[in-house]
Amino acid sequence: MDQTKFTHESGNMFPDWVPQDAKRYLDHTERGLTIRALARRGGCAPSTVMRQVRKIELKRDDPLIDEALSNLSQCAADLSQRCAEQAQSAPRPKDTTHMNKSTDHTPNTSTDGANDALSSGALVPPTDATIEFEARRILRRLSEPGACLAVAQDMEKAVVVRDLPGGRTARTAVLDRPIAQAMALKDWITAQEKGKITRYTITSAGRAALKMLIAADETARAGFAEAPAGFGHQGTAWPVPSGLNPEAEKQKRVRYNAAESPVMTLSRRRDKDGEMFLPPELVGAAERLREDFELAQMDAGAAQDWEQYLTSGAVPETAKDTAGYGPQAAKARVVAALVDLGPGLGDVALRCCCYLEGMENAEKNLGWSARSGKVVLRIALQRLKRHFDQAGYSNLIG
Template sequence: METPQMTALTTANDWPDTTAIDDEARRVLRRLVEPGACLAVAEGMEKAVIVREGEDGNTIRTGTVDSIIAESMALRDWIACTASGRVLRYRITTAGRTALKTLLAASENEKARASSDEDADDRRGRPTVAESPLSMLARRRDRDGSRFLAPDMVRAGERLREEFEIASMGSVPEGGWEALLTASVPSDGSLRGAEGAQARLAAALADLGPGLGDIVLRVCCQLEGLESVEKRMGWAARSGKIVLRIALERLARHFERESVAGGGLIG
């Protein structure tokens, strides 16, 4: 049975190496395994868009990926087209879920070999393929029925996670990711890739500062649960969600200012 296919975009000489494909695929598949997530590909566009469809029918963009990487993932049967038309929509397959587990395990093994800190795995303490804490909190409503997190707050948290995941493809900053909370990073719109993402991540976290920056880094980027963050930070039980909401409100304003100034481009 024929299914819609992506238009061939590359020649053999243009094709990325296996390491580059695996690094990007690990990031993208982690997004696609979340409930309601799919990869939207439009003909002629250089980048595909990862979106998550909410229960209310609204969609939130959670990431982007070069079309060449999306094409490679489709050829490997890690994603399959589920909706045709002007925009093709791809979802993760069983083979894709298996590949994700393999890629994540390989990544963790590599980090373990490179790290001399025995409790590094304990510090990470985050799920590998589970739904993110932010997406779970985004479904919550207050007693009056209104959303606990406004859509712009959710978008800001998802954007920060995308910057973190791209930045993670490069080197870990000296002092770890927490060092970015107080880092002084010059604004340079010419930076791209992992270096540019790390600069934008540092600017956002430094703007929030310790406390607010800590919680968005741990919850949105490192996928640590709120209860774990509360214990780590010494906060009262059930206070984390309130602090996170304040942090996301500030983060949304930060990204809005960056967009007005002409910044905020991903990749």
């Protein structure tokens, strides 16, 4: 089978999340397609394709982008080879001259070959849904002050670290290296320091992507049918105040920077004695609960009703098995923490640490007086820190 024909007709050579300029760069450098051929296929001027190719070439000194392009090239080569092998081994009909186009049952080697490549253990790039799901978590972390993504050579994972007061650093998130490669190729992150450990920061394009993902998530929670299906597997059950139309709710809901939690906002405030209102150890406890909560959303089960653990007197079975690193263990740790906090303290911790609900909205929804929620939240975090210390959990799951 002609490789160029397969790429043009199937459209499955590269995933949809790969930027168009990167696809054209790979078609030109790896597959030998000319600039004019790519321009004719894309309906643009050859100079446009040339600028895109040069732009990607200049970015190959970035280790993540170079790895992403190399992996995509290898995936495309493997996919093309497997489709060609299937085309050669596919049985041919004895006589098709009498068949018209509507009755031709010749196998679709392009689609079948792509499916076989995905199911045969070949190198497969991450999907669009996976990238969007991880981007919500990672881009939100990178938007926090002093945060960066650290990528070391020959390491399978990338780590988000954040500078804390006193010259200390905290590891706030971990992600797979292929996801970090995709984010760099999409220009959501950019390298600031290169070497054995390369540090990346979020770009303006990354902030714009985060806003779009957050808006899509809020739309999905509001119940709009046109919400992207990629967010349906999170299983979140975030409360939405009733009696407000979507436009009014959108204006009143955002009372803080959506890129960081209300706990981070309170951590920068000081009390009347000049001391930090939330010490770093309490912020660490809140972030520990938040990370377990987000990890628990990766479970493929049904939507969780977390508030049931604040009203029921019986301890669920899942709260007894808190060991491990998977979604089930994370859910058990969240349940155990909520049960220990109980009503009131657990309510404010769930809303502010997990749901990222603003303090004003939390006070209103819980029926509390103004400016009383932050005091209750500090007491809840003190109790939460004691719970984590007694259980022997580390501050962060990363």
